[in-house]
Amino acid sequence: MAGVAAGTGEEIPGWATALLMPALNVLLALAVSALVILAIGENPVEALRVMLVGALGSGGGIGYTLYYATSLIFTGLAVAIAFHGGLFNIGAEGQAYLGGLGVALVCLSLGGWPWYLALPVTIAAAALFGAAWAAIPGYLQAYRGSHVVITTIMFNFIASALMVYLLVNVLIAPGQMSPETREFDPSLFLPTMQEMLAAIGLEIAGSPLNLSFLLALAACALVWLLVWHTRWGFALRTVGANEDAARYGGIDPKRMIVVTMLLSGALAGLLGINEIQGVQHRLILNFPAGMGFTGIAVALMGRAHPAGIIPAAILFGVLIQGGSELAFEYPTISPDLVVVIQGVVILFAGALEHMFRPAIARMFRPARGRRVEVA
């Protein structure tokens, strides 16, 4: 009976873990946010309505929500795949930043290529640049024992400084003051969802949502196949769960760590496709805008599984889009409050994830006399 040893906790059904707990966490986060909004003298119900309508109430709102979700799916997958290998990649922000640089360099040099020919090259560049930025922390973790959490954080700062240098001194478009490159050739712009759907006769409102969204969904499917249905994914999860057992199984954990970080960085780098080739059409400062960090929350809340990451990314998309609508409608509510609300959701969904677990486990325990003295 050593298997059912003490302390393993009671089992709860999978659907409760996947649906009930995140739902409870989000509700609780909303309740706490409501208290904050009450405290500054606004009506929380009204505020929630504004947020939801802003994010989901119109075609344009939904477009924005899904546009944010696209970036979050990429970074969420990046963090998730590293999780499965037992690595905590905090550096998706910097890797995404470099991925954007790769996209921009390709787009600037390809001139008037049509987007569909350029896309494979820009995807490769985004993945390559993101992977390269993750490679050094991965190598240091595997072969030098420097913890990947520390090194990836440091690499975020280095990425930030590097991009400022490049945009101010090297890549800046001549004849202007703002640190950004010239706009790419319009033939390279990824089609927006509006354009794509118009081609098949569907009318939707304009938004930054573009082809990258489909790319993000494809990435989800690929990650799912890779992690759960390939030998490499088996090796990855073995390393993540038990490095000694992996070695016993003939898997080289050091190599796996490096390769995992490369893949993680590549996924994060794809954010550059959405932001740079899809929306900005030039390289600008700080375009990842914290999506790399929010991706950590998305991966946590989505239980590092694509089927969870997609809804989690959409939820955070709602928060970002609805939050900016909220700040717009209510002069008393500053954009910072929206950050607070997102923070509370992250706190409950990520950090306090197991808070409800014992209570839910009790709910699922057989009802009949669980106390000893009820003989």
Added chain:
Amino acid sequence: MTPSPPPDNPTQAAGAAYAVELVGIDKRFGPVHANKAVTLRFAPGSIHGLVGENGAGKSTLMSILYGFYQADSGEIRVRGEPVRIDGPEDAIRRGIGMVHQHFMLVETFTVLENLLLGAEGGALLKDGVAKARAEVEALERSFGLEVPLDSRVSDLSVGEQQRVEILKALYRGADVLILDEPTAVLSPPEVEQLFQILRRLRAEGRTVVLITHKLKEIMAVTDRVSVLRRGEVVAEFDTAATSEQALADAMVGRKAALAVTKGPANPGPVLLEAAGLSVVDARGVERLKKVGLRVRAGEIVGIAGVAGNGQSELLEALAGMVPVAAGDIRVKEAVFNAASPLDPGKARALGIAHVPEDRLRLALVKPFAALESAILGYHRDPALAKGPLLAWKRVAAKTAALMERFDVRPRDPALRSSLFSGGNQQKLVMAREMDREPDILLVGQPTRGVDIGAIAFIHEQLVALRDRGKAILLVSAELDEIMALSDRILVMCDGVITGDMPAAEADERTIGCLMAGIAQEAA
């Protein structure tokens, strides 16, 4: 000699005649009925043995007594008084202490600091420490539990760490001490020391509950013994009035085979050879000193030795798990050394299978489904793949077949590896490693924590593999196992092979002397 029926009348007034009574304890985990109306009574000032196969419900029962689980129904009485035990704190308050199979000590703390944990006695440690030191020293004296109080736990031997656990329970006022498989990690002299301690506890009027697989130990130290099978108490004996065979039969519910039957070996060519093999551990200590050995096809070579004398390192070096500092390993025709190291992948490709000593650390991935653990090391096998993807259906079918062949219970390939009992985990590992008909099998502690029925099965499988012309290297802390299975016996002491003899010429006394590193003048 006939098993007396277990006491089954919960209403019978027992009063304070018993230190602890479990009356009609019933517990289910989903479909598993772990305890079926179990009634047990432990008399004060006695050592009560609890035996049963893996999964018989011993650990669940004791976890209920210690408050880790709550029974679905039934009653616990301490000194005749019904009590409610909602957690280990309650159990400790009622004077019930537990020593787990896997120690619950903070390795970087000193012994005294570990004893203080949970009983610090105020915000400042200073007062608590002084008080604890005096009390603990008194305890040490009265029970013969010498442990250096200011040493770090990580510097202690396993036997000493166990004494710390016992001391911890006593320091918290344990009147009833439950020990779960306490001897699994101990060397024979350490076992004897432990038994001395238990006898002194009994002499002081305390109650000891001893959970074990080893019938020899039950016979040696207990006063009374209860046998559990499939969640029920099937028999209770006064130890003096029973025998190992009677206990074994009661445990498995039929005549149990205690001895291994095997014919003479038919050794073939040398398949595995080590020459001048040295291994240095992470702290720079030489654990293996210029060891040489040969294992032939069709023979079982057993390595006897007190745990920690280099057998583990030898086994792991031959499996490619630890790097070699000097010397050669020859696997069939291939030679490996420090310059061209062996690794587990290469070893497997050459037909070496490895059942490691520590299955939970190496051979299984606890959160994985059984079918995932069942392909660890063989996940690159093209037979299990469908293009670039793993063919999970085929893997599941394969796992189901392995489970059938090796009688792994429950037969559920989707069940998480950690939820199988120790014996069933071991059978799953054995099944995986033996299924490929390896030419060379390295096997460490094949029956550690495994129940009697399964032990006989595993032994049969090993002998059958030998008879199919495979080479087997066996490391075991159980001298009986080495003697029963081996065709040739090597003895290790302090990283050196101190003896090498055909099993037919070996006797326990000679091997015991060699294990202890005493020169062989007796032989």
